[in-house]
Each structure stands twice: as structure tokens, then as C-alpha cells.
Amino acid sequence: MTGPLLGPGYLLLRDAVSTPRSYLSDAALGLTEAAPRALPQDFFMAVTSTVVDGGVVAKVLLVAGLWLAGWGSARLVSAVLPDTGLAGQCVAVTLAIWNPYVAERLLQGHWSLLVGYGCLPWVAAAMFGIRATGRGWPALVFWIALAGLTPTGLILAAIVALVCVRSRRAAAVVVTAAAAAALPWLTASVLAGSLSGVASTGVHAFAARAEPGLGTAGSLAGLGGIWNAQAVPGSRTSLFAVVATVVVVAVVVVGLPAALRVRAARPLLVLAVVAVVLPALLATGPGLALLETVVRTVPGLGLLRDGQKWVALALPGYVLAAAGVARYGRxxxxxxxAALIAVLPDLAWGVGGQMRAVHYPAGWATVAAMINADPRPVAVLPADSMRQFAWAGTAPVLDPLPRWVSADVLSSGDLVIGGQTVSGEGTRGRHVTALLLDGAPRQRLADAGVGWVVAEPGSPAVNLPVAYRDGDLTLYRVGGTAPGASGRAVAIAAHLVWLGVLVAAGLLALGRGLPGRRSRTGYTTPLT
Structure with a gap:
């Protein structure tokens, strides 16, 4: 699945952007106008890329997320449905890894979300281990913190854990661990005031989508239905999607009676149903109206817009039900x-070669080095957040520059989806872009706090001193500056709390045994 990525080069596909080096910029700490959607991911990449190339870190985490999804599903089945044996575990592993949700999130570039996805069966298994043996608290905290690489991953993990709780103590541990893991983006939101409102909710653009021959509910039941029709494997763009969905649902339904007989599995099976039905309802007219009202009214709930990503909550229940087919024989x-793999053949080899390692032209490293030597605010042209690079393939990609420089990169964050513009939170970036497009003189741009302008081919000409130019980029020197964001020390401290919880819980869990060790009671628990 990830083969084309494993050679030299960088992951650069839609929302997935990896660069040789990242920095603890204001953006990486969430101290800008934009909502902190990629925390503490950006902090982690900035810290680790000082030692290891950032492209390698992103690849390792992506592969680890998929590996964890499969391994964790096997451990969960071993704990809850041990009589299904190795055959049941293998079916669970296959469904966990080889499904439309994984394919679509790979094509959308949501590698860090897949890390959180991979933690979900481990969270459920840890909860069952605690209920059976009273041990495994560090493992539970570790998996919640690891899923917290992104806000969405943390929320997914916390929901799975709370669904499985059977005591106030367990609930308290889950809530405390989740709060500690959420500190980076909660703190950044308060310091930057980035959750005060949204210019445009975009709930219609990000709603779950019906695939050919399937309604929205059917697409979601088959673990598909991502909002972006371009981030879909080819086999899901025709009526063959109906066949694929029937196979996925059939495997789950056939094995469901075996899972239902186990009381411990029932909450996860109910959660799986809710994870399909609720996003489907929110994609209807009344559901979209309700969601738009909620997003506009409650600060920070913009992350609810992408309804299909919450289908990840079906993973633990689906793999338990799928494992049940083994009770009918090997x-x-x-x-x-075999059927699960056959109906999604294009997931192989980087989703049909679409996800591959790419190489930046030499000018990118040169421009980044020049800006980092004098890190003043950077304006970019063209103004769109998404870029199209001939050397990176045919799919659009987020501008890599903000992740490669230590300076603040001014951008509006606007996205064009299906001809509809979803406004971002970057009002300052939008103002600076307007100045550039209006041909504002250098001094006016400097007074607006612009230090550099980076333009890509096809951008409008600007009358500014050229500091560097090649066939890929032009760097203009403006000379303006702007004060950095306040609260950096507090934001870094919040990130260190998350990192400390992650490392400490991981070490404690490993100190008590390796993943999958069998306890004296015969109950298999992770990291105990």
C-alpha cells in the first residue's frame, strides 16, 4: 500500500505535505488566525525534523498508523472473541487496513488522521484489558495521547474509550488523559483567539457524499463517501462501488451474530451503527442546516464539517463483527x-500509484534557506491555498512553504471546492494578497508587515526587488516586519505536557510488558 513512498523523496499529496525541515513557527504552535487543526502534529514534526529528515518522519508515522490499525484489530479480536482464532484475527486485520476509508484518507493526504485511526482498536483493547485484569492504565493513556496527534484523532479515541467504560474511575482517567492531550490546541485557541468564529462554515462542501449507485448511508456503511470526489480510488467511481459495498457489509453482517453474543462487544457494535447513521443524517438538508447553525454558534466545532471522517468510529465494531465469520469455518x-481485497484492488501500490514520493526542485531549498536566514513575514502568490505542481503529479497540494520556513507565511486559507469558495480565517493574508494584486508599492507592503514575497510560475507580475529567481520560484525582498505572536512560551509548555504524557505513559506501559503479552488470567491485553 505504501510501497511507492518508501524510496527517496517526500509525501506531497493534497493535505499531506512533508518537507526536509519544519520549525517552531507561530503557525506550528497554532498562534495564528487559523484554527489549530494540525496540533500537536506540526510541533512534533518541527521537533523531530531537527534530528531526522521530515519526509522520513511523515512516512514512518503513516506506515505506523496502518500497521497499528491491523495489529490492534487482531489484539482486540483476540481479547473479545478469542474463539475465532487466527482466522478471525486475519479477517479483522484485512478489514481494518484494506477498506475505502483508508484509501480515501490516503488520497486526501490525511496521514496523521490515520495514526489516530490506527489507535482506536488499541484503545478499545486497553479498556477491555483494564476491565478484565485491572491493569493497563498506562497503555490506555498512551494510545489516547498518540491518537491526539491531531484534534480529530483525540476525539475519536476518547469516544471509543468512553463507550467502553464501566466505572467512574475509568471515565475519569479517559477524560483526564484526553484533556492533557488536548492542551496544545486548546491553549493555542485561547492565546490566538482563533475559535472566535468562522467566515464561512463550508458544511455543504464537506458533507459526506453518495457514491455511484449508493445513497449516502450506503456509501458510509461501506466505509466510503468522502466529500472530495477526486480523492477516491477508481474502483469507487463506477457502479462497481455497489458490489464493493455489498461485500464489506456482508462480511460484517454474517459475522455480527457471533459478536452480539459477547456482551463486551455490544457497545462498540452500537457505536459502529451510530458512526454510519449520524453522518448520513447530517448530510441531509435538515442535518446540514443544523450542523451549520452549530458550527456558527459554538466556537471550535468547525472540525465537525467533514462528516465522513467520523466513520472511523465504526472500526472497532466492524472488525469484531467481521472476525465472527471465522466461527463458520476457516x-x-x-x-x-480475499473478497475484501478483491473489491478494492486499486488500494495496492500507493492507491494505484497516486501516492508516491516526489522531489522538490532545488530552488525550494534555496528560497527556504534565504527566508530562514532573515525570517520576516512572507506573502505568497498565487493566493490559493492549494497548488498544482507539474513535478508533484496531477493532484493539488497544500502550499509547502509554511511548513519549510520559520517565518510567518501570510495566507487567507481560502479553498475552492466544486466551484464554491470556503473562506479561511486568514484575514491578514487576504488583505496582503489584495495589496499585491492591486500593485501596491514596496513601502506600502512593508508597512503592512510583509518581508518577502514568494511567487510561483503563472503568478501576476509584481514590481519588487528580486532576491532569487529560477524556473520554479521567484523571491522578492520587501523588508517589512511584524511582531511575533505572544504566548509562545505557554504554547510550547502545553505541547510539552502532551509529549510528556505520551512518553511517560509509553515507557510505563513498555515497562510492564510488550504489546500482546498474555496475562495470568489468559486475557490478552495490549502493552501489559
């Missing part, structure tokens, strides 16, 4: 696993 399990 042959049924083998056929089920």
Missing part, C-alpha cells in the same frame, strides 16, 4: 478476506 474466513 474457509469462510479465507473467502471473506
Amino acid at each position: 474457509a469462510v474466513a479465507v473467502v471473506s478476506g
Whole structure:
């Protein structure tokens, strides 16, 4: 699945942007106008890329997320449905990794979300281990903190954990661990005031989408239905999607009776149903109206817009139900696993080669080095957040520059989806872009706090001193400056709390045993 990425080069596909080096800029700490959607991910990349190339870190985390999804699903089945044996575990592993949700999130570039996705079965298994043996608290905290690489991942993990709780103590641990892991983006939101409102909710643009021959509910039940029709494997763009969905649902339904007999599995099975039905309802007219009202009214709930990503909550329940087919015999399990792979053939080899390592032209490193030597605010042209690079393939990609420089990159954050503009939170970036397009003189741009302008081919000509130019980029020197954001020390401290919880819980869990060690009671628990 990730083969084309494993050679030299960088992951650069839609929302996935990796660069050789990242920095603890104001943006990486969430201290800008934009909502802190990528915290503490950006902090982690900035810290680790000082030692290891950032492209390698992103690849390792992506592969780890997929590996964890499969391994964790096997451990969850071993704990809850041990009589399904290795055959049941193999079906669970196959469904966890080889499904439309994974394919679509890979194509959308949501590698860090897939890390959180991979933690979900581990969270559920840890909860069951605690209920069976009273041990495994550090493991639970570790998986919640690791899923907290992004806000969405943290919320997913916390919901799975709370669904499985059976005591006030467990609920308190889950809430405390989640609060500690949420400190980076909660703190940044308060310091930057980035959750005070949104210019445009964009709920219609990000709603779950019906695939050919399927309604929205059917697409979601088959673990598909991402909002971006371009981030879909080819086999899901025709009526073959109906066949694929029938196979996925059939495997789950056939094994469901076996899972229902186990009381511990029932909350996760109910959660799986809710994870399909609720996003489907929110994609209807009344649901969209309600969601838009909520997003406009409650600060910070813009992350609810992408309804299909919450289908990840179905993972633990789906893999338990799928494992149940093994009770009908190993042959049924083998056929089920083979069928799951056969109906999504283009997930192989980087989703049909679309996800591959790319190489930046030499000018990118030169421009980044010049800006980092004098880190003044940077304006960019063209104004769109998404870029199209001939050397990176045919898919659009987020501008890599903000992740490669230590300076503040001024951008509006506007996105054009299906001809509809979804406004971002970058009012300052929008103002500076307007000045550039209006041909504002150098001094006016400097007074607006612009230090550099980076323009890509096809951008409007500007009358500014050229500091560097090649066939890919032009760097203009303006000379303006602007004060940095306040509260950096507090933001860094909040990130260190998350990192401390992650490392400490991981070490404690490892100190008590390796993943999958069997306890004296015979109950298999992770990291105990």
C-alpha cells in the first residue's frame, strides 16, 4: 500500500505535505488566525525534523498508523472473541487496513488522521484489558495521547474509550488523559483567539457524499463517501462501488451474530451503527442546516464539517463483527478476506500509484534557506491555498512553504471546492494578497508587515526587488516586519505536557510488558 513512498523523496499529496525541515513557527504552535487543526502534529514534526529528515518522519508515522490499525484489530479480536482464532484475527486485520476509508484518507493526504485511526482498536483493547485484569492504565493513556496527534484523532479515541467504560474511575482517567492531550490546541485557541468564529462554515462542501449507485448511508456503511470526489480510488467511481459495498457489509453482517453474543462487544457494535447513521443524517438538508447553525454558534466545532471522517468510529465494531465469520469455518474466513481485497484492488501500490514520493526542485531549498536566514513575514502568490505542481503529479497540494520556513507565511486559507469558495480565517493574508494584486508599492507592503514575497510560475507580475529567481520560484525582498505572536512560551509548555504524557505513559506501559503479552488470567491485553 505504501510501497511507492518508501524510496527517496517526500509525501506531497493534497493535505499531506512533508518537507526536509519544519520549525517552531507561530503557525506550528497554532498562534495564528487559523484554527489549530494540525496540533500537536506540526510541533512534533518541527521537533523531530531537527534530528531526522521530515519526509522520513511523515512516512514512518503513516506506515505506523496502518500497521497499528491491523495489529490492534487482531489484539482486540483476540481479547473479545478469542474463539475465532487466527482466522478471525486475519479477517479483522484485512478489514481494518484494506477498506475505502483508508484509501480515501490516503488520497486526501490525511496521514496523521490515520495514526489516530490506527489507535482506536488499541484503545478499545486497553479498556477491555483494564476491565478484565485491572491493569493497563498506562497503555490506555498512551494510545489516547498518540491518537491526539491531531484534534480529530483525540476525539475519536476518547469516544471509543468512553463507550467502553464501566466505572467512574475509568471515565475519569479517559477524560483526564484526553484533556492533557488536548492542551496544545486548546491553549493555542485561547492565546490566538482563533475559535472566535468562522467566515464561512463550508458544511455543504464537506458533507459526506453518495457514491455511484449508493445513497449516502450506503456509501458510509461501506466505509466510503468522502466529500472530495477526486480523492477516491477508481474502483469507487463506477457502479462497481455497489458490489464493493455489498461485500464489506456482508462480511460484517454474517459475522455480527457471533459478536452480539459477547456482551463486551455490544457497545462498540452500537457505536459502529451510530458512526454510519449520524453522518448520513447530517448530510441531509435538515442535518446540514443544523450542523451549520452549530458550527456558527459554538466556537471550535468547525472540525465537525467533514462528516465522513467520523466513520472511523465504526472500526472497532466492524472488525469484531467481521472476525465472527471465522466461527463458520476457516474457509469462510479465507473467502471473506480475499473478497475484501478483491473489491478494492486499486488500494495496492500507493492507491494505484497516486501516492508516491516526489522531489522538490532545488530552488525550494534555496528560497527556504534565504527566508530562514532573515525570517520576516512572507506573502505568497498565487493566493490559493492549494497548488498544482507539474513535478508533484496531477493532484493539488497544500502550499509547502509554511511548513519549510520559520517565518510567518501570510495566507487567507481560502479553498475552492466544486466551484464554491470556503473562506479561511486568514484575514491578514487576504488583505496582503489584495495589496499585491492591486500593485501596491514596496513601502506600502512593508508597512503592512510583509518581508518577502514568494511567487510561483503563472503568478501576476509584481514590481519588487528580486532576491532569487529560477524556473520554479521567484523571491522578492520587501523588508517589512511584524511582531511575533505572544504566548509562545505557554504554547510550547502545553505541547510539552502532551509529549510528556505520551512518553511517560509509553515507557510505563513498555515497562510492564510488550504489546500482546498474555496475562495470568489468559486475557490478552495490549502493552501489559
